[in-house]
Amino acid sequence: MVTTPRPIDALVIGGSAGALEVLMTVLPALPRDLSAAVVIVLHLAPHKPSYLRDVLSQRTALAVREPDDKEPMLPGTVYVGPPNYHLLIERNRTLALSVDDAVNFSRPSIDVLFESAAEALGPSVAGVLLTGANDDGARGLARIRASGGITVVQSPETASASAMPEAGIRAAAIDHVLPPERIGPLLVELAKRSGGSR
Amino acid sequence: MSAEEEHSALELGLLLEAIYQKYHYDFRQYAEASLRRRLSAALVQLRCATLSDLQRRVLHEPKAFSELLRFLTVQVSELFRDPPYYRAIRERVLPYLRTYPSIKIWVAGCSTGEEAYSLAIILQEEGLLDRAMIYATDINGESLRAAEAGVYQSDRFARFSENYLAAGGRGSLSEFYTANYASAVMDRSLRKAILFSDHSLATDSTFAEVELVSCRNVLIYFERELQERAIGVLRDSLCRKGFLGLGSKETLRFSAHAPAFTEFASDERIYQRI
Numbered sequence: 041m042v043t044t045p046r047p048i049d050a051l052v053i054g055g056s057a058g059a060l061e062v063l064m065t066v067l068p069a070l071p072r073d074l075s076a077a078v079v080i081v082l083h084l085a086p087h088k089p090s091y092l093r094d095v096l097s098q099r100t101a102l103a104v105r106e107p108d109d110k111e112p113m114l115p116g117t118v119y120v121g122p123p124n125y126h127l128l129i130e131r132n133r134t135l136a137l138s139v140d141d142a143v144n145f146s147r148p149s150i151d152v153l154f155e156s157a158a159e160a161l162g163p164s165v166a167g168v169l170l171t172g173a174n175d176d177g178a179r180g181l182a183r184i185r186a187s188g189g190i191t192v193v194q195s196p197e198t199a200s201a202s203a204m205p206e207a208g209i210r211a212a213a214i215d216h217v218l219p220p221e222r223i224g225p226l227l228v229e230l231a232k233r234s235g236g237s238r
Numbered sequence: 239m240s241a242e243e244e245h246s247a248l249e250l251g252l253l254l255e256a257i258y259q260k261y262h263y264d265f266r267q268y269a270e271a272s273l274r275r276r277l278s279a280a281l282v283q284l285r286c287a288t289l290s291d292l293q294r295r296v297l298h299e300p301k302a303f304s305e306l307l308r309f310l311t312v313q314v315s316e317l318f319r320d321p322p323y324y325r326a327i328r329e330r331v332l333p334y335l336r337t338y339p340s341i342k343i344w345v346a347g348c349s350t351g352e353e354a355y356s357l358a359i360i361l362q363e364e365g366l367l368d369r370a371m372i373y374a375t376d377i378n379g380e381s382l383r384a385a386e387a388g389v390y391q392s393d394r395f396a397r398f399s400e401n402y403l404a405a406g407g408r409g410s411l412s413e414f415y416t417a418n419y420a421s422a423v424m425d426r427s428l429r430k431a432i433l434f435s436d437h438s439l440a441t442d443s444t445f446a447e448v449e450l451v452s453c454r455n456v457l458i459y460f461e462r463e464l465q466e467r468a469i470g471v472l473r474d475s476l477c478r479k480g481f482l483g484l485g486s487k488e489t490l491r492f493s494a495h496a497p498a499f500t501e502f503a504s505d506e507r508i509y510q511r512i
């Protein structure tokens with residue numbers, strides 16, 4: 041039996057220490073007509089709310105948004121989780137926020153985003169875990185894999201803090217372990233599987 | 239949908255239906271992703287393997303339901319959480335409210351009372367508290383009792399005080415509470431101005447006409463349809479030109495009720511009823 045790969049509709053990305061720099065390498069590789077949504081959660085000390093959005097917009101042709109609750113998740117758009125809220129994906133492809141307790145001492149938590157993505161979108165998700173100093177995101181990555189999604193981890197030797205990618209590798213079967221400069225091109229390939237029809 | 243997914247959707251629906259029928263709490267239209275997370279945590283705490291097990295326990299043991307309610311509702315709050323919001327209330331909304339002979343305010347989803355006390359403090363500092371009445375409502379009875387007592391742990395006050403100053407507080411927050419060792423109690427003058435009571439945005443309707451509704455980080459827990467119902471209740475409770483304040487990531491943008499309001503302070507998510 042020949043199985044055609046499922047289209048990837050959402051690229052969910054998480055990281056902490058050093059991850060902002062990695063995103064500065066990854067995001068410029070993404071074309072304006074990317075047919076997947078990019079949803080990002082980073083552990084950052086809550087600066088000005090719009091800080092992350094502003095920094096990232098300078099590095100990408102895509103629109104970057106700090107979403108409001110219930111905002112539709114659109115292809116070709118980058119969403120960054122606002123400080124002090126968890127960011128989740130709902131089955132009807134809207135984004136939801138919550139102020140539930142911190143998970144892994146973090147709000148936003150990468151596990152919360154990844155697990156909701158797995159639950160809502162199953163095989164049409166790719167989860168990307170970047171550099172970081174704790175193990176948030178590892179469980180979520182395992183969940184994405186278990187629901188048929190694709191798992192990607194930044195290669196620990198290229199990470200400024202390797203605990204997070206290493207925890208990811210321990211927790212789940214990883215489809216791609218890559219240095220920062222190869223992550224962007226892979227994401228473009230994964231998104232192409234959806235044929236760019238929307 | 240896979241068979242497993244179908245099962246789990248069915249189990250969730252039945253559990254929420256059972257809770258509604260037996261206890262009249264309606265969680266059937268709560269935002270699913272975060273609700274599921276909290277239910278998974280509840281399964282561990284209540285030692286149930288599946289949502290069906292949980293359903294059976296909750297039906298037979300009212301105590302288990304009280305425990306579950308702590309997971310179903312999220313009790314996270316702070317005095318002056320999001321200081322820019324309270325600054326906008328003080329500097330932009332109160333100048334309007336000041337012109338009314340009496341000021342009625344509704345804090346919908348008040349949790350343990352922090353939001354209501356924050357507003358009472360601002361009113362006090364602006365010399366308006368003696369002609370103000372604050373209704374503060376929630377569905378969590380345990381939280382309402384804590385709110386009424388107005389007692390918070392001392393170690394939270396450093397943060398509260400920072401928020402208070404960032405929100406434009408005129409003096410020192412310590413003027414508004416009495417600290418003991420481990421806890422502090424809010425002043426009687428504030429507590430006197432607030433009426434705490436049980437009310438659900440999911441099942442109850444409007445109970446008073448007010449000049450300001452503050453409903454922060456409650457709507458995020460609802461699906462769109464339930465949000466529409468709740469916003470309808472909030473709208474119907476507002477007098478003409480009354481104000482509606484939401485959480486910093488909540489918006490009327492996706493609501494059919496939006497045309498009934500104008501944006502008053504858009505960054506702070508404060509709307510004015512037309």
Ligand SMILES: C[S@@+](CC[C@H](N)C(=O)[O-])C[C@H]1O[C@@H](n2cnc3c(N)ncnc32)[C@H](O)[C@@H]1O
Nearest residue numbers: 311314315347349377378438439440454455456
């Ligand atoms: C995250 S807290 C927000 C507390 C406060 N408003 C603030 O922003 O600091 C959410 C509150 O909404 C309450 N809530 C949940 N469902 C509700 C409903 N149907 N009607 C009224 N309140 C509800 C919960 O019990 C909880 O106290």
